[in-house]
Amino acid sequence: MGFLFLGLAGILGLVSLVCFILIIVKMFQNDDxxxxxxxxxxxxxxxxxxxxxVMGWINAGKYNASQLMLIWTGAIVGSVILNIIGQVLIGGQAA
Incomplete structure (x- = not known):
């Protein structure tokens, strides 16, 4: 069951990567x-x-990226929580 949580955390990690790329694109579009x-x-x-x-949150209004930053924040928080739950359910066993 713990591996399910770790898999979901991995998916949220991919969401976080996509958000990172989108913020980088927004930086280039706004002459940063x-x-x-x-x-x-x-x-x-x-x-x-x-x-x-950090700069995405600071410039969220300038980049028009408030919703993107909320998604990115949720993905990070969710990933951390799911990783913790997954590790607890697995029991911290080393492979």
């Missing part, structure tokens, strides 16, 4: 090219997603 490039380059360092998330 430098910010978009920084987010793309630093995603490999692990902070690009965080930068895009």
């Amino acid at each position: 090219t430098t910010l978009g490039i920084i987010c793309i380059v630093t995603i490999f360092c692990g902070i690009g997603g965080l930068i895009a998330f």
Whole structure:
């Protein structure tokens, strides 16, 4: 049963990835090219997603992306919750 929750968390992870890409596109469309490039380059360092998330919320009105940011936030929160539930149900057993 725990694997079901982990699978759903994985799907929400894909939703989060799509939201990240859409925010990057919005950055380029609104002449925030430098910010978009920084987010793309630093995603490999692990902070690009965080930068895009924070700047997406700060500029949600400018990007007309309030609904997208709500979806992204829900996907992140849901993924964390489902991962925790899945790990508890599995019992934290190492494979």
